[in-house]
Amino acid sequence: EPEVTQTPSHQVTQMGQEVILRCVPISNHLYFYWYRQILGQKVEFLVSFYNNEISEKSEIFDDQFSVERPDGSNFTLKIRSTKLEDSAMYFCASTQGSNQPQHFGDGTRLSIL
Amino acid sequence: GEDVEQSLFLSVREGDSSVINCTYTDSSSTYLYWYKQEPGAGLQLLTYIFSNMDMKQDQRLTVLLNKKDKHLSLRIADTQTGDSAIYFCAENLIGAGSYQLTFGKGTKLSVIP
Numbered sequence: 001e002p003e004v005t006q007t008p009s010h011q012v013t014q015m016g017q018e019v020i021l022r023c024v025p026i027s028n029h030l031y032f033y034w035y036r037q038i039l040g041q042k043v044e045f046l047v048s049f050y051n052n053e054i055s056e057k058s059e060i061f062d063d064q065f066s067v068e069r070p071d072g073s074n075f076t077l078k079i080r081s082t083k084l085e086d087s088a089m090y091f092c093a094s095t096q097g098s099n100q101p102q103h104f105g106d107g108t109r110l111s112i113l
Numbered sequence: 114g115e116d117v118e119q120s121l122f123l124s125v126r127e128g129d130s131s132v133i134n135c136t137y138t139d140s141s142s143t144y145l146y147w148y149k150q151e152p153g154a155g156l157q158l159l160t161y162i163f164s165n166m167d168m169k170q171d172q173r174l175t176v177l178l179n180k181k182d183k184h185l186s187l188r189i190a191d192t193q194t195g196d197s198a199i200y201f202c203a204e205n206l207i208g209a210g211s212y213q214l215t216f217g218k219g220t221k222l223s224v225i226p
Contacts, residue, residue, distance in 0.1 A: 031212060033213070035214075042216050042218050042219075043156070043201065043214075045214065048213060050212075058213070091155060093156075099144060101161050102146075102214060104155045104156040106154055
């Protein structure tokens, strides 16, 4: 069964550094999402992306965050200058249609030191 | 806005049925999902139901939806130790231009051998 893949599985970065989290959505999917889960807390929506542009973003998704689909397969989340509070598990998801079930990757655990 | 509430813990004996409950507040047309998260892993889509349905069954899983009370439940028949995980209820509004999933805090299911 096709799946969403995320790399790396664990990223350790110094505070203030830039980090790029990578995702390969399911190949025929058109809608892409990033969520994050701070340890012990809810999964929170960050951003949705469709037709090469952001369709919706949450309050968490401030100017330090950006997303990109640089080619036909990858979907990336960049954090420009990481803060300690950015430490979390980041999940990528994709779906074929906007009201179809979202399929999640296994996540990237981001640890900011 | 929408909010999704779940109890945090559930403990059952192997072979018994587990019932995980969820309440949601938004009365708009919506999809409701159950995701499973095993330790250190991603979010696995288990099942979903549209708000015009009352029940959905898929092998050992039964989803019941009480629209009047905005109450959703997931029943796992013949619970196995491999079912030990965190179960997340999630809601997706449709027709409101929003694609994000709103998650509950998750119910940690512990299966006692």
